[in-house]
Amino acid sequence: MRTIAVLVAIIVLSVSWIGSRAESAADIAPGRIVDTSEHDYTYEEMLDDLEQLAVRYPDYIRWSVADTSLEGRGIPIVRLGRDDAPCHMMIQATMHAREHMSTHLVMVMIEGTAWKRMHGVSHEGLRIYDILDKIQLTVLPMVNPDGVEICQRGAEGCRLDETRRWVEEMAARGVSHRLIKSNARGVDLNRNFTNGHGRAFNAVRSKHFYHYPGHQPLTEPEVKAMMQTLIQRPYDLCLNYHTSGNIVYYGCGNAPDSVNSRARRMARVIGKRTRYPLYGPEVSERPNGSWADEVELNFGVPSATVELGSRNPVPQRELSGLLRRNGETWLDLILDIERSKGITVN
Numbered sequence: 001m002r003t004i005a006v007l008v009a010i011i012v013l014s015v016s017w018i019g020s021r022a023e024s025a026a027d028i029a030p031g032r033i034v035d036t037s038e039h040d041y042t043y044e045e046m047l048d049d050l051e052q053l054a055v056r057y058p059d060y061i062r063w064s065v066a067d068t069s070l071e072g073r074g075i076p077i078v079r080l081g082r083d084d085a086p087c088h089m090m091i092q093a094t095m096h097a098r099e100h101m102s103t104h105l106v107m108v109m110i111e112g113t114a115w116k117r118m119h120g121v122s123h124e125g126l127r128i129y130d131i132l133d134k135i136q137l138t139v140l141p142m143v144n145p146d147g148v149e150i151c152q153r154g155a156e157g158c159r160l161d162e163t164r165r166w167v168e169e170m171a172a173r174g175v176s177h178r179l180i181k182s183n184a185r186g187v188d189l190n191r192n193f194t195n196g197h198g199r200a201f202n203a204v205r206s207k208h209f210y211h212y213p214g215h216q217p218l219t220e221p222e223v224k225a226m227m228q229t230l231i232q233r234p235y236d237l238c239l240n241y242h243t244s245g246n247i248v249y250y251g252c253g254n255a256p257d258s259v260n261s262r263a264r265r266m267a268r269v270i271g272k273r274t275r276y277p278l279y280g281p282e283v284s285e286r287p288n289g290s291w292a293d294e295v296e297l298n299f300g301v302p303s304a305t306v307e308l309g310s311r312n313p314v315p316q317r318e319l320s321g322l323l324r325r326n327g328e329t330w331l332d333l334i335l336d337i338e339r340s341k342g343i344t345v346n
């Protein structure tokens with residue numbers, strides 16, 4: 001009798017454990033592909049995970065190389081869902097090298113989304129399969145792979161002699177490779193776009209680990225990869241992951257009100273879920289050549305930027321908490337995009 005009671009208790013506990021796991025994108029099924037343990041999530045690991053994800057979810061995930069970085073690394077582009085979906089969202093992470101925790105988070109969220117779709121999980125009373133059927137997610141999970149390799153491995157992470165010499169020079173001047181935001185040419189990718197290029201308050205004048213916008217806009221291969229991706233779909237939202245602050249930026253100072261108000265609406269959806277405070281164009285820095293400034297003004301696409309974590313670089317131990325807070329935001333945003341376009345999910 002006691003054995004039966006223990007068995008029943010184990011079964012009940014197991015079912016509720018599976019149930020609670022299924023509710024969170026942060027912590028999905030046993031046998032998951034993307035390792036959520038505290039570690040530096042590397043470029044090679046990401047490529048390996050993408051291979052495996054595409055095999056496990058062949059009807060939902062596919063990936064290819066958008067373009068190659070300065071040092072010749074492929075910049076992956078991931079498509080979730082069908083090309084002819086009525087809605088589109090573009091997600092990018094890790095334009096800034098030392099912010100590679102964002103790639104880790106995005107990769108876990110890609111897997112969580114696919115897993116929940118396959119396993120019939122629901123969100124807000126609707127089947128996730130049906131919610132995702134109306135949208136394609138286009139994800140650039142690591143825009144700046146050269147910078148990430150430098151950040152994580154120093155001079156050993158460089159493929160080109162010129163890059164290696166530069167990293168060694170910076171080290172000799174006491175600048176740790178762990179601080180790098182730029183790409184392998186010392187250009188801050190998130191300052192290399194056209195709208196307000198070179199106007200950042202903290203811009204530097206030459207090649208540097210951070211804040212050098214380049215001698216003119218759109219010079220960097222990684223930036224060109226983003227622009228190519230941008231023109232391929234009529235995106236309803238560009239969602240961006242950076243670190244740090246646990247806040248959300250949205251909009252752009254010189255973009256039309258109609259675009260900023262859509263961005264505000266999206267930011268509120270994120271804020272409602274994560275409890276992160278919101279900062280709009282009224283209080284943010286003026287346009288300074290960032291990706292958000294580009295997509296809002298020149299393409300009319302609303303932009304929301306989530307700044308993850310308490311400080312830079314984000315301590316590894318914060319990953320699980322970040323996943324808990326952010327894990328459901330894609331589904332919230334997708335539902336809001338679909339509803340705002342009058343698309344019924346049932």
Ligand SMILES: [Zn+2]
Pocket residue numbers: 096099190242243
């Ligand atoms: Zn950043």
